Amino acid sequence: MKTLGLIGGIGPASTVKYYENIVYTFKNTREDEYYPHILISSLNMEEFIRQLDFEDYNQVEKILLKEINNLENAGADIIAIASNTAHVVIDELKQDSNIPIISIINCIINEIIKKDYKKVLITGTSFIMTHDFYIKKLEENGIRCIIPNSNDIQKIHEIIYPNLENGIVLPYKKEDYINIINKITENEDIDCLLLACNELNLLINDDDINIPIIDSSKIHIKRILKEITKK
Numbered sequence: 001m002k003t004l005g006l007i008g009g010i011g012p013a014s015t016v017k018y019y020e021n022i023v024y025t026f027k028n029t030r031e032d033e034y035y036p037h038i039l040i041s042s043l044n045m046e047e048f049i050r051q052l053d054f055e056d057y058n059q060v061e062k063i064l065l066k067e068i069n070n071l072e073n074a075g076a077d078i079i080a081i082a083s084n085t086a087h088v089v090i091d092e093l094k095q096d097s098n099i100p101i102i103s104i105i106n107c108i109i110n111e112i113i114k115k116d117y118k119k120v121l122i123t124g125t126s127f128i129m130t131h132d133f134y135i136k137k138l139e140e141n142g143i144r145c146i147i148p149n150s151n152d153i154q155k156i157h158e159i160i161y162p163n164l165e166n167g168i169v170l171p172y173k174k175e176d177y178i179n180i181i182n183k184i185t186e187n188e189d190i191d192c193l194l195l196a197c198n199e200l201n202l203l204i205n206d207d208d209i210n211i212p213i214i215d216s217s218k219i220h221i222k223r224i225l226k227e228i229t230k231k
Contacts, residue, residue: 001036002228005076005099007067009042010049010083013167014198014217018082021221026229036228039074041067052085052127061089061096068097078102080224084124084196084216088133102227104220105134108194109141111219117191119144120214121184123177124196126157134196146188152180164199174203181209 004022008015019038026036043063051059064086068079079101081087090103112120120138122145128134130153135145148156159173177200181193190211195201198217206213 002077002230003037003039003075004224004228005068005071005074005079006038006040006082007043007064007071007079007086008040008082010045010086011165011199012042012045013165013202014082015040015042016167017198017217018080018221021217022224025221026225036225037075039071039076041071043067048086052088057089057092060086061092064089064093065096068093068099068101072097072099078227080104080220082198082217084134084198085127088127088131100227102220102224104216105137107219107223108196108214108216109138109143111214112138112143112192112194113141115192115212115214117143117212117214119146119189119191120194121146121148121181121188121190121192121211122194122196123148123156123181123200125160126153128196129153129156146184146190148180148184152184155180159203160197160199164202167199167202169202174208177203178208185209185211 006018023035048063071079077099079099084104087105094101120143122129122134129147138145155176159177163170192212192214193209194214196216201215201217
C-alpha cells in the first residue's frame with residue numbers, strides 16, 4: 001500500500017470530500033479496520049490565488065513543489081492535487097517532482113476516450129474556462145471542447161466562488177447553473193458536461209440535465225485508489 005500525499009486547501013470543501021471519499025470507498029472494499037495512509041498539506045488559498053491572478057506560474061509551481069517535497073519528506077509515495085486549477089502547472093510539476101503525480105486532467109481524458117465522447121462542454125472557475133491548458137490537452141486527444149460565453153463564464157464563476165468553494169449550496173444558484181447548461185446544449189450537439197471544478201458536484205447530479213456528466217473529482221479519486229493499492 002502506497003502512502004498518498006494530498007495537496008488541498010484550494011478550496012477546503014474539496015479537500016474534505018477527497019479525504020472522505022478515498023477513505024470510505026477504500027473501506028467498503030475491505031472487511032478489516034485498515035484504512036489508507038494519507039498525508040494532507042493544506043495550502044494558503046489566498047496566496048495561491050494571488051499568484052494565479054498575477055499569472056506568475058513560476059511562483060505557482062514553487063508553491064506546489066514545496067508542498068510536494070514536504071509530503072515526500074513526510075513519507076508520501078505518490079501525490080494528488082485536489083484542485084483542477086492547480087493543474088495549470090502539472091507538466092512542470094511532473095518534471096520536477098521526485099515522486100509520481102496523479103494528474104486529474106489525464107484521468108479525465110482517459111475517461112472521455114473510454115466513453116467515446118467527442119464533444120465536451122467544460123465548466124469550472126473562470127480561470128479554467130478562460131485559459132487553454134485544459135482545452136489543449138483534450139484537443140490533442142481528439143476531444144472537441146465547448147466553453148460558455150463570457151457572460152455565462154462570469155455567472156458560473158460567481159456560482160462557484162465564494163459559496164460553493166466553501167461547501168455552501170444555494171438553490172437559486174443551482175437553478176442558474178442548470179439554465180446555463182440547458183441553453184448551451186439546446187444549441188450545440190454536446191456529448192457530455194465536464195465538471196472541471198471539484199465543488200460543482202455539490203450543485204448538480206446526473207438527473208438534473210439531459211446529457212452525461214464527467215465528474216473530475218470522482219474520476220480522479222477512483223484513479224488515486226487504484227494507484228495507492230497497487231502492489
